[in-house]
Amino acid sequence: MKTTNWYTIQGNENDVVVSTRVRLARNLQKYPFAPHMTEGQAAEICALAREVYPEADGWEYTDFGGLTTAERRSYAEKHLVSREFAESQYKGGLLSKNSVHIMVLEEDHLRLQSIYPGFALEEAYRDVSSADELLDSRAEIAYNEKFGYLTHCPTNLGTGMRASVMLFLPACSKAHLIRGFEEQLGKIGLTIRGMTGEGSRAEGRLFQISNQITLGVTEEETIHKLSGIVEQIVKQERELRGILCKGKRDENLVRNQVRRAYGTLMYATLLQTEEMVHLYEEIRLGASLGMIENLNPVRVDEMLFSCMPNTLAASEECKTPEERDEVRAKKAREILTRE
Amino acid sequence: MLCEKCGKKEATFYYKENVNGVEKSYTLCSDCAAEMQKNGVISGTSMGADPFGQLQKLFSEDKLFGSLFNTGLKQPEARETPKCPLCGSTFAVLAKNGKVGCPGCYEVFEAELIPSIRRIHGRSTHTGKTPARFREQNERKQKIAAMEKELKDSIASENYERAAELRDQLRNLRGNDAQ
Ligand SMILES: [Zn+2]
């Protein structure tokens, strides 16, 4: 991949905010959705997308039909495509330029997405919106005045926009605030879900907040609302981290846990994904609080995303799971100690 | 919409209950709905080997379950099921998949879809960005609405000169509309 990986770049408020994404679902007026589409129609949509976003203007096209399973899943692990797209039987592709990645033939004909490290809702919306303008100037986008942008699933009708912010909330999670957030956010059309800790939302420390409602609200209202909430939660998380480390004794407890996790990462020979994610959560807090010399949160995020199973399998020589665990341990250490 | 319990699978069931005035609702995939029902978290008769069939049955008995596309089986004016001319879908197919077949389906099945859309979003009319080809039309509509309001105000405040002016302008604008 030629484009720089977003998670290697320092973003705003990155002690708490890992990444920001804004996605627009767009469809072409005269074509049915994937399950009802002929191969000819699918090829036409691909051709049109590549015409609207040409290589000559810096767009890079990746044909997903020509990738291995691990390669496709690696894109999902990096949040550049949806999980469904990585597993899809339909032969679509991905158009990429700077922060923008466009899935061609997801469940909607096109899914335009902009992803940024840190807190960058305005920037992500700006970028994805200008990609949308390009499409609008060249193709007839499915739209009606009542339901707005027409999408395969009615849950996306209206703006077709899903804005989401990934947050690292160890202190809020420890203080059992997530359930309360869930309730409050639900009332205003937003939702929070855990990114780690299988199913049990309360356990993990990585969360994603996004808008649930897309019809009857403008893009600006949604971005504004989400921004306000994220700012409040960031403030809350920082306050609680302060409390978590108040006084020598409490600070030592946190520091002890963080540095033991770091020690494990420095010396492990075999490292499984689950353990890596757990250690990530420990040292990310330490890096945010300056408890480990020369380690900042970006580097820790780079470790997480580079060491996910499919990304490793797609980029490194490792065949068996054991080999992969060995490569993961080495890779994690390399990234964390790199100058 | 993803299942709110597992966050992985597409939600196909919506469950709402009211306990002592406190309303609780869940949007679930069929597996999680079956599991929650089995564990007694949500009410309903016990699940059989075919959880999906059971849930469907509950819904048809007008209990608390309904698929996202449930428009109520007791719809009195159930019309002749038309087919979407572009993709060939019937509403039964849409309801089964929880998704429409093509953009045109939204026009063909508007009446049937509105109740579910309102339940998902709480509203049923788009505000926000529009494609360029609708923008001009939209602006004219908004302009007419604003002028009509000003005209009313002008008459109310006995500013007949301005009112006459506005009336002429409105006639011109509407004239364009008719073309
Ligand atoms: Zn589920």
Ligand SMILES: [Zn+2]
């Ligand atoms: Zn259709």
